[in-house]
Amino acid sequence: xxxxxxxxxxxxxxxxxxxxxxxxxxxxxxxxxxxxxxxxxxxxxxxxxxxxxxxxxxxxxxxxxxxxxxxxxxxxxxxxxxxxxxxxxxxxxxxxxxxxxxxxxxxxxxxxxxxxxxxxxxxxxxxxxxxxxxxxxxxxxxxxxxxxxxxxxxxxxxxxxxxxxxxxxxxxxxxxxxxxxxx
Amino acid sequence: xxxxxxxxxxxxxxxxxxxxxxxxxxxxxxxxxxxxxxxxxxxxxxxxxxxxxxxxxxxxxxxxxxxxxxxxxxxxxxxxxxxxxxxxxxxxxxxxxxxxxxxxxxxxxxxxxxxxxxxxxxxxxxxxxxxxxxxxxxxxxxxxxxxxxxxxxxxxxxxxxxxxxxxxxxxxxxxxxxxxxxxxxxxxxxxxxxxxxxxxxxxxxxxxxxxxxxxxxxxxxxxxxxxxxxxxxxxxxxxxxxxxxxxxxxxxxxxxxxxxxxxxxxxxxxxxxxxxxxxxxxxxxxxxxxxxxxxxxxxxxxxxxxxxxxxxxxxxxxxxxxxxxxxxxxxxxxxxxxxxxxxxxxxxxxxxxxxxxxxxxxxxxxxxxxxxxxxxxxxxxxxxxxxxxxxxxxxxxxxxxxxxxxxxxxxxxxxxxxxxxxxxxxxxxxxxxxxxxxxxxxxxxxxxxxxxxxxxxxxxxxxxxxxxxxxxxxxxxxxxxxxxxxxxxxxxxxxxxxxxxxxxxxxxxxxxxxxxxxxxxxxxxxxxxxxxxxxxxxxxxxxxxxxxxxxxxxxxxxxxxxxxxxxxxxxxxx
Numbered sequence: 001x002x003x004x005x006x007x008x009x010x011x012x013x014x015x016x017x018x019x020x021x022x023x024x025x026x027x028x029x030x031x032x033x034x035x036x037x038x039x040x041x042x043x044x045x046x047x048x049x050x051x052x053x054x055x056x057x058x059x060x061x062x063x064x065x066x067x068x069x070x071x072x073x074x075x076x077x078x079x080x081x082x083x084x085x086x087x088x089x090x091x092x093x094x095x096x097x098x099x100x101x102x103x104x105x106x107x108x109x110x111x112x113x114x115x116x117x118x119x120x121x122x123x124x125x126x127x128x129x130x131x132x133x134x135x136x137x138x139x140x141x142x143x144x145x146x147x148x149x150x151x152x153x154x155x156x157x158x159x160x161x162x163x164x165x166x167x168x169x170x171x172x173x174x175x176x177x178x179x180x181x182x183x
Numbered sequence: 184x185x186x187x188x189x190x191x192x193x194x195x196x197x198x199x200x201x202x203x204x205x206x207x208x209x210x211x212x213x214x215x216x217x218x219x220x221x222x223x224x225x226x227x228x229x230x231x232x233x234x235x236x237x238x239x240x241x242x243x244x245x246x247x248x249x250x251x252x253x254x255x256x257x258x259x260x261x262x263x264x265x266x267x268x269x270x271x272x273x274x275x276x277x278x279x280x281x282x283x284x285x286x287x288x289x290x291x292x293x294x295x296x297x298x299x300x301x302x303x304x305x306x307x308x309x310x311x312x313x314x315x316x317x318x319x320x321x322x323x324x325x326x327x328x329x330x331x332x333x334x335x336x337x338x339x340x341x342x343x344x345x346x347x348x349x350x351x352x353x354x355x356x357x358x359x360x361x362x363x364x365x366x367x368x369x370x371x372x373x374x375x376x377x378x379x380x381x382x383x384x385x386x387x388x389x390x391x392x393x394x395x396x397x398x399x400x401x402x403x404x405x406x407x408x409x410x411x412x413x414x415x416x417x418x419x420x421x422x423x424x425x426x427x428x429x430x431x432x433x434x435x436x437x438x439x440x441x442x443x444x445x446x447x448x449x450x451x452x453x454x455x456x457x458x459x460x461x462x463x464x465x466x467x468x469x470x471x472x473x474x475x476x477x478x479x480x481x482x483x484x485x486x487x488x489x490x491x492x493x494x495x496x497x498x499x500x501x502x503x504x505x506x507x508x509x510x511x512x513x514x515x516x517x518x519x520x521x522x523x524x525x526x527x528x529x530x531x532x533x534x535x536x537x538x539x540x541x542x543x544x545x546x547x548x549x550x551x552x553x554x555x556x557x558x559x560x561x562x563x564x565x566x567x568x569x570x571x572x573x574x575x576x577x578x579x580x581x582x583x584x585x586x587x588x589x590x591x592x593x594x595x596x597x598x599x600x601x602x603x604x605x606x607x608x609x610x611x612x613x614x615x616x617x618x619x620x621x622x623x624x625x626x627x628x629x630x631x632x633x634x635x636x637x638x639x640x641x642x643x644x645x646x647x648x649x650x651x652x653x654x655x656x657x658x659x660x661x662x663x664x665x666x667x668x669x670x671x672x673x674x675x676x677x678x679x680x681x682x683x684x685x686x687x688x689x690x691x692x693x694x695x696x697x698x699x700x701x702x703x704x705x706x707x708x709x710x711x712x713x714x715x716x717x718x719x720x721x722x723x724x725x726x727x728x729x730x731x732x733x734x735x736x737x738x739x740x741x742x743x744x745x746x747x748x749x750x751x752x753x754x755x756x757x
Contacts, residue, residue, distance in 0.1 A: 013378050017315055017325070024320040065502035071324045071344055074378040172377050 001056035005034075006078045007086060007157045008064070010049040011041060011165050013072040022049065022073075025066045031055055035088075035154030043169055046074065052155050074172070075165050079157070086157035090135045091117070092126040092142055093149035099124055105145060112138045123148060196369045201331030202227040202362040205295065206235045208338040211370045214266055216240045216257065216627060218250035222270025223310055225297030227362035242627070242656055245648035247274050249620035251281020252646070255290045256624030259607045260582055260632075262415065264291040264345050265624060271298045272310030275356070276317065280614055282352045283321040287611030288436060289413060291350035293341050294318075300360040301329040314356050323351030331364030335371070343373035348381025349500045350413060383501060385516035385524055392512045393471075393495045394528035400469035400493075402537045403429045404460070406452050406481070409436035409610075410474015410499060416519035417441070417603045420473065423522045428533040430541050432460035434475050435595045439605035443579060443598075449541045453481040454745045455592040458552075458754060459544035461745065464489050465752040466540070473497040474518050477507040478611065487750035497521055551756045552742050556597070563736030564712060566590050566665050570597035572716055573635060573663070576723040581633040582607060582625050586618035586642035589671035592741045594637045616645030622660045623652055633661070633723065640666040640692050650702040653728050661722050662704075662730045664695055667737050675740045680747075699730035706730040 012018055019038070026033050034052040041048035055063070060078045067076040096119060098105050109116070114128040128138050135152060199207070205228050209217065219241060221229045232241045244250040247269040254265030269278050275296040285292045299308040315327050324344045326337050334357070341353040397403060411420045417440050424431050424441065430449040431441065441448050450457030452464065464470065470492045475481070482488045485507060494510040496503075497518045504513040514521045556567030570593055573581070579599035585591040585608040600606060607625055609617040622636035643664050653660060674688040699706035705725060709718045715733065722729045743754045 016327070017319065020316060020319045028320065062502070062506055065504075065506070069500065069502045071376065071379045 001058055003054050003056055005081055006053055006055060006060045007084050008051040008078050010067055010076045011074040012047045014047045015072050018072055021070050022067060025063060037154035037156055050156050075168060079159055084157040084159050086155050087129055088132055088135060088153055088155050089129040090152040092147055093123050094147060096122055096124050098145050102145060108141045114138060196367050198365055199368045201334050201364045201366060202231045204334040204366055204368050206231045206239060207368060208335055208370060210238060212342045217266040217268055218242045218244050218253040219268030220244060220247050220250060220274055222274045224271035224299055224359050245651045247277035248280050249646055249649045251278050252617050252620035253624035254292050255281060255285050256607055256621030257628040258290050258292055260604055260625035261628040264293055264342060266293045268295045271296060272312045275314040276312055282318055284609050284612040284614045285352035286321045289350050291345040292352040293345050294354040296356045298356045298358045301358040318354045322354050325354040327356040328361050329358050331361050331366040335368060339371060339373040382499060382517050383515040385521045389512060389514045390525050390528060393514050394525055396469055396493050396495060396512060397427060397529050402467045403469040403471060404463060404467040405429050405431040405471045405473060406475055407431060407437045407440060407473040408434040408475025410518055411437055411440040412603055414474060414517045414519045416522055419519050419522040423526055426531050427529050430538055434481055435608060436610040439600035439603050443600050451596060455741050458548035458743050459541040461751045461754045462544055463540060467492050469493050471495045476503045483745045483749055483751045564733060565739060566593040566735050567597050569665060569733050570594055572719040574599045576719050577633055581635050584618045584622040584625055584636045586638040587613045587615045588639045588642060589741050590637050590639045590665040615642035619646045620649045623649060623658050626658050626660045635661045635663060637663050639671060640664055640690060641670045650704060654702040654704060659726060659728050664732045665735050666732055667735050668692060669737060695732045704728050704730050708732040710734045
């Protein structure tokens, strides 16, 4: 079976140690996690993790099963690139003199729709969000002028289809109320 | 696996220390026996154990690994949660083998570890180790408590997680300051966690689809595993088997769920299992897996495993479905519930001709292997005849605790069982050294039952120090060491697959009888056939602990055998 890029979205409780538990699932299977980001989700008190891995479909199904087994994981999903809207964000730190002396740089910035975050006498910082290919293009274009620092974030993604997680959580909180009423 | 709980009376709010709260929580969960080993970071808890010794018995093992295996043995024999306690650092790391064993064999166990004070975390303090990080991949859940006030809620959660759904080990690490700290104690049993669904609902459509396949199958076969025991589904399972008349085979963790002599019990599957169920796995038209996980030691090569058959999987853990073997129908849920519900949907059958195939192949195995194992025609004693002798004395009523290796396979193949929760062995992890401490836990959990540990001379020496625990606590277990002066299973593989290069498998052994006697345990050594029956009789008749060493043939092999990576139907008889 062919390996593909999958975006894994995991909804969890916010607990210390969960990162370890989730990364161990990949590590055990000798799978490299290409990117990872964690943040709050659309639901109060629920965290959302986004991971990108290159695996086969049969592998990803089993991995999702193992992730969902973890006590503090509420739900996990996997999606292909076609099924998601995804983006990454990058920061470029560049010497300030270049901005004024190299006219070409100004054009590159303008064409790339990158945003200047800050400028001071020593350096300026460019921020670019978008597809990996757009960020890589900008990187290639700026490289000859000298990049002082470069960093790119992990992928964040939302799905084109609806995530049934909100419904699930509503049901869970109903169960909570039920359990509470019983107790 | 819900067990009845004795609700401890002292649940009203009161200010107590964290360590006292731990004891109250254990009592509230119905715990009356724990295994462990003290040390610096867990001393506040031990101080409370001292005060509560009339209500909560603590058994000092001779190594923390022994504490985990004893807790496992207790859990496997009773169905209750086993508890092991250790200090931080090396005490905690010594638990890991037992925790990993409990994880892979789905054994409910709580491990409580002491930890350095919270302000020292991460400072490489004396006996500090990141036990949460270390135990994460081998626990069902773990948690570090740094405040006394967290103790009741976290321990309630720990017990709920350990015993519910597919059981497993939970480790709770408690810093020393949390043990010393005070809290307003109030205990509430945990019955629900938002993100955790232990038992999936049994779906009517799945039952219908499964029943349809069962009712139309001409050559159906059941393979059941420990899920039947963990789900307390023995009665429902037996009724289902008897109504459908389907030949039923077992994995080594499932074995005692249905008595050995039941006419529909066709023996053991897997690498050293019986000939008929292995061969016929590749001839059946329907394979019904119940509470088992298609371990590679059961399936052999997956490329050739039951490819001709439709497969139904009764399973509590959704992650096990389609993990190793793709199935046609998955019946998720507790098998006690699903088997009870499917009963009215399946038609009675006898499958006479199909059973005859099992009987014919049993005869082949009997002639080639079993009769020689049980009644050898050579001078040296066989492991099989020792098991046969034990069967004769115990009448299949004993709990057999086996270690790992040749003797384990022989014990699983030949031990007779009349009742459930009777075969305690390290299945998934294959942990040598498991049996002696596990037998302690089994006997203390079920003092009404005879407990016989069957151990090889290799594994015995991995946890031999637990003889001290047996002696100090007067645990009347029976210990049988089958001594072939080899790490027998590895030697067998070296003989068959490494051209008899016996690399580091021959053992020069000590005087085992003298060692047992050093611990004031009655001991005997048997080298001749004519001494065997009498020695076993004496051992079983003994009301104290008893050690029996049987010197067996040095280079016997366990057959049948599915060579690693071969198909179940390529099982070798020699």
